[in-house]
Structures are given as C-alpha cells and as structure tokens.
Amino acid sequence: MxxxxxxxxxxxxxxxxxxxxxxxxxxxxxxxxxxxxxxxxxxxxxxxTPEHIREAGIAAIQEGLTRYTQVAGLRPLREAIAEKFQRENGLVVDWCNTLVCNGGKQVIFNALASTLNEGDEVIIPAPYWVSYPEMVQVCGGKAIVVTCHADVGFKLTPQALERAITPKTRWLILNSPSNPTGAVYYRQELQALAEVLLAHPGVLVLSDDIYEHLIFDHIEFFTLAQVEPRLRDRILTMNGVSKAYAMTGWRIGFGTGPHWLIEAMEKLQGQQTSGACTISQYAALAALTGPQNxxxxxxxxxxxxxxxxxxxxxxxxxxxxxxxxxxxxxxxxxxxxxxxxxxxxxxxxxxxxxxxxxxxxxxxxxxxxxxxxxxxxxxxxxxxxxxxxxxxxxxxxxxxxxxxxxxxx
Incomplete structure (x- = not known):
C-alpha cells in the first residue's frame, strides 16, 4: 500500500x-x-531558568547522574511533588500517587489515552487550550465543547455543565488560570461545579493547574480537589515546572490522582517514553525544593x-x-x-x-x-x-x- x-x-x-x-x-x-x-x-x-536550577542540571551531568530513572520518576522528585501539593494546595498526597512526565502535555495525554474508549465524551469549556480536543480525538473520544463567552468571564457555569453531561461523559477538563483567556475560577465557582459533579459519580475531572503561580491582583488560587475532598478519588491534578520556573524546554510535568489512574498512566508511559530526562528531573527537584522568590x-x-x-x-x-x-x-x-x-x-x-x-x-x-x-x-x-x-x-x-x-x- x-x-x-x-x-x-x-x-x-x-x-x-x-x-x-x-x-x-x-x-x-x-x-x-x-x-x-x-x-x-x-x-x-x-x-x-533561575540560576540555582540550571546549576542543579549541570551538577547532575558532572556527577554522572545521566542514566535511566524509574518510569514514574526519581523518588526524591516524587516526594518533593507530594510535598508541593500538600504545602501549596492542601492535598495530602503519598509520593507513590505521583507521576513525572515529559511535560504537562504528556500528563494529560497519558490520562486520556489510559481511560478513553471509542465514543467516550470529554467536556471541554471553550475557549480551551488548542491540544485538548485534538488529544481527545486521537484517543478515540469525542470532545463536547461548551462555549463560555465573555459575559460569564469565559468560565463554565454549573448550569452549562449539567446540560453537557450525558451517560457517555468520561471526563471534564478544567484549566485555571486559563490558556487562552487568563480566566481564574474562584473557590465558590469551583464548589458550584463540584455540586454538579457529585451527582454524576462516573465523571472524572482533569484539573490543569499549570499556570497556578501566574495569578494576579492578590486573587487566591484554588484547585478542585482542594475545594471538594469528596471528589478527590475522581480528580487528576496536573501541574509542572514549565511556566512557574521558566523551564519550558526542560520538559517536566507531573500529576497526582487516584492510585488506579496513576498506575495506568505509568503503565502507558513505560511502553511509550519511559522516564523523563534524568537531568531535567534533578533540575525540577531544585526548583520545587529551592528558593521560591x-x-x-x-x-x-x-x-x-x-x-x-x-x-x-x-x-x-x-x-x-x-x-x-x-x-x-x-x-x-x-x-x-x-x-x-x-x-x-x-x-x-x-x-x-x-x-x-x-x-x-x-x-x-x-x-x-x-x-x-x-x-x-x-x-x-x-x-x-x-x-x-x-x-x-x-x-x-x-x-x-x-x-x-x-x-x-
């Protein structure tokens, strides 16, 4: 052919x-x-990238720390990720329930590819990051786009979420702060969405928090698992070092969620890319544990x-x-x-x-x-x-x- x-x-x-x-x-x-x-x-x-982070990457090279890591990432980095989630987001996370990936994009793709079957629906508020619907498409799912205009702050309302959910709904993707609009969900807005989700136990939530630290006007950041603990066993919380620490090219993203999901994502990654770049992982460790100024x-x-x-x-x-x-x-x-x-x-x-x-x-x-x-x-x-x-x-x-x-x- x-x-x-x-x-x-x-x-x-x-x-x-x-x-x-x-x-x-x-x-x-x-x-x-x-x-x-x-x-x-x-x-x-x-x-x-801040100097102490670059120096950590250089030190890893000079010390010969250039071999494979475990698929899910270096244990010290996964422990630092768990500590980050607890320190900054109030999430009590065991390091075993974390996963290090080649950028935040791989975290999202791994989650969708591990869970979607043909015809499964994923609710995506629009405006959305360009890759969300295409990832859903590649994984055999169907993107259900819910348009959110400026009059609602470019944010999903509980009423719109309720209307979009069907028996085929597998995921809801939330991104706050948002790419492309910069919209931020307030605590009460997340709680209102959570009330809808509690009535639909088959719906998983992917919380894309990659812009967490770029939030203005003294607005406090909240993530859905933090706001509604009853949903934690259905939420994948995704983050990374790219935006917060100017490390886009280092390609380190990470996530935490229910054990069954993290395990499935690790299984997929083991047959896909294996572990993320070792040097980048040591640099990410320095980012999460070093000065935050x-x-x-x-x-x-x-x-x-x-x-x-x-x-x-x-x-x-x-x-x-x-x-x-x-x-x-x-x-x-x-x-x-x-x-x-x-x-x-x-x-x-x-x-x-x-x-x-x-x-x-x-x-x-x-x-x-x-x-x-x-x-x-x-x-x-x-x-x-x-x-x-x-x-x-x-x-x-x-x-x-x-x-x-x-x-x-």
Missing amino acids: SGNSATLNRFLSAAKPSATYKIMDRVAARRAAGKKVISLSAGEPDFD FIRHSRAVFQARRDLMVRLINQAPGLHCIIPQGAFYAFACCRGLIGKTTQAGTLLATDEDVVNALLDETGVATVQGSAFGLENHIRIAYALDDDSLVQACTLIKHFCEQLSHPDQR
Missing part, C-alpha cells in the same frame, strides 16, 4: 495540527528570510505587562479585551475588524484572516481565537519585554486605524 493518509490511524487523521505551532513555524520562516517579527504567539516565559518576581512582572498590554490593546479601534486574571495571555475580541479591508487589500472575513494579515503586514504574530474554540478573537501572549510589547501594540493600533470598509476603497 502506498504511503498516504489511508494508512494512518483514523483518529490521528481526523485530528488537527496545533495552531500555535503553525504560527510559530511561520514566524521562524519569516525570521529565516531576514524579516523582523515580534512574536506574541508563544506560550512561554521570556525569562531564563523567582515566582514572586515573575508574577509581579507579568501583572505589570498585563496592565500595559490591556491598556494599549483597548486603544486600538475594533479590538476589545477584558482584564485577564492570570497566565500571560490577553484574549481580545476582534469582531470590530471583521468585514474590513487592510491597506494591502486583504478582506478580513475571519479572525484567522486578522492574524495572518497582522503577521504579513506588520510583522506581529498572534493566534486566532477560533483555534481555541471561540471565533472573532485573537490570543496575545505578553511574555516579552515592555519595549517589544509597546512596539507591537503600536503596530497593531496603526493596522487597525488604517482598515476600511470595502465600499470605502
């Missing part, structure tokens, strides 16, 4: 490639061609950037952005640009047209909201220095000011 799509796994064939990585590929191509780009598309801190510093920097970005974006005609409470993304409504034409003659019929035109005509890279499940928006990552953000926003504002209706040209 010839090598074509007919030979591929049918679930993989139906999945879409990551929209964020497609934009990042376009950015790389433009830069390779010598064109200037200000990228507001990448979801990673622009800071260097970097978190406070980066949070303050990102909050200042958020304030700058929202103020400048809201000055651009046709764009509007509510204030995000966490992460490092602004999710701006671009409905006011749709139907207009750019100076280069491009008709903006969709938010993807807006994103492409911004990149082509101004050199500013963003990501279309439709990739996150809510059209007529653009996601703007403000993980850059102030000068770059101001320059990018100036270009965006000028782009918006120069737009015209087709009949005006």
Whole structure:
C-alpha cells in the first residue's frame, strides 16, 4: 500500500495540527528570510531558568547522574511533588500517587489515552487550550465543547455543565488560570461545579493547574480537589515546572490522582517514553525544593505587562479585551475588524484572516481565537519585554486605524 493518509490511524487523521505551532513555524520562516517579527504567539516565559536550577542540571551531568530513572520518576522528585501539593494546595498526597512526565502535555495525554474508549465524551469549556480536543480525538473520544463567552468571564457555569453531561461523559477538563483567556475560577465557582459533579459519580475531572503561580491582583488560587475532598478519588491534578520556573524546554510535568489512574498512566508511559530526562528531573527537584522568590518576581512582572498590554490593546479601534486574571495571555475580541479591508487589500472575513494579515503586514504574530474554540478573537501572549510589547501594540493600533470598509476603497 502506498504511503498516504489511508494508512494512518483514523483518529490521528481526523485530528488537527496545533495552531500555535503553525504560527510559530511561520514566524521562524519569516525570521529565516531576514524579516523582523515580534512574536506574541508563544506560550512561554521570556525569562531564563533561575540560576540555582540550571546549576542543579549541570551538577547532575558532572556527577554522572545521566542514566535511566524509574518510569514514574526519581523518588526524591516524587516526594518533593507530594510535598508541593500538600504545602501549596492542601492535598495530602503519598509520593507513590505521583507521576513525572515529559511535560504537562504528556500528563494529560497519558490520562486520556489510559481511560478513553471509542465514543467516550470529554467536556471541554471553550475557549480551551488548542491540544485538548485534538488529544481527545486521537484517543478515540469525542470532545463536547461548551462555549463560555465573555459575559460569564469565559468560565463554565454549573448550569452549562449539567446540560453537557450525558451517560457517555468520561471526563471534564478544567484549566485555571486559563490558556487562552487568563480566566481564574474562584473557590465558590469551583464548589458550584463540584455540586454538579457529585451527582454524576462516573465523571472524572482533569484539573490543569499549570499556570497556578501566574495569578494576579492578590486573587487566591484554588484547585478542585482542594475545594471538594469528596471528589478527590475522581480528580487528576496536573501541574509542572514549565511556566512557574521558566523551564519550558526542560520538559517536566507531573500529576497526582487516584492510585488506579496513576498506575495506568505509568503503565502507558513505560511502553511509550519511559522516564523523563534524568537531568531535567534533578533540575525540577531544585526548583520545587529551592528558593521560591523567582515566582514572586515573575508574577509581579507579568501583572505589570498585563496592565500595559490591556491598556494599549483597548486603544486600538475594533479590538476589545477584558482584564485577564492570570497566565500571560490577553484574549481580545476582534469582531470590530471583521468585514474590513487592510491597506494591502486583504478582506478580513475571519479572525484567522486578522492574524495572518497582522503577521504579513506588520510583522506581529498572534493566534486566532477560533483555534481555541471561540471565533472573532485573537490570543496575545505578553511574555516579552515592555519595549517589544509597546512596539507591537503600536503596530497593531496603526493596522487597525488604517482598515476600511470595502465600499470605502
């Protein structure tokens, strides 16, 4: 048989490639061609990994700590993860009920792949991280997308959750703070969702807390297992070192949940990647057990950037952005640009047209909201220095000011 799509796994064939990585590929191509780009598309801190963490990785190499670890991770790291969950989230966790993976993405994929059978449903509030529905698709499940507009803070309501649950529902995915909106679920909002879930004992919950430490305005972070202990045997709580400690490239994520689930995820990982990079695990151990002042510093920097970005974006005609409470993304409504034409003659019929035109005509890279499940928006990552953000926003504002209706040209 010839090598074509007919030979591929049918679930993989139906999945879409990551929209964020497609934009990042376009950015790389433009830069390779010598064109200037200000990228507001990448979801990673622009800071260097703190020095003591880097030194721990170097020390592991120099000491010859470069061999395989157990599939589930180094015991000292798993013990530190259990301590982190207790110290920061009030979860009493045994180290045996933790799992170290190659990034937070693998934690999520392992959970879905270990539990989904064909036709099982996964409730995903939109806007969502682009990989959630595609992971569900690859694992043979069905993504049930529940649209959550700005008038409810881009957050799932108990009423919407109740309507979405069916006998086929296997998982609910919650992400707080959210990528792409920066929305944060308050304790009372999580409790209200928990009341619905308690009435549906067959539904598991994946709590994606990867942006836990990037939360602003003195808002207190809560995770669902902390708020409602009666659900703990049905919740996988996922986190990692990528965002909190500027360690995206080190690829260390981790999770805790019921023993049967962690055991199944470990079994899958043992036939997939085995343990995560040993050097990275030692660096992650230093991150979790060492000084935590970097978190406070980066949070303050990102909050200042958020304030700058929202103020400048809201000055651009046709764009509007509510204030995000966490992460490092602004999710701006671009409905006011749709139907207009750019100076280069491009008709903006969709938010993807807006994103492409911004990149082509101004050199500013963003990501279309439709990739996150809510059209007529653009996601703007403000993980850059102030000068770059101001320059990018100036270009965006000028782009918006120069737009015209087709009949005006």
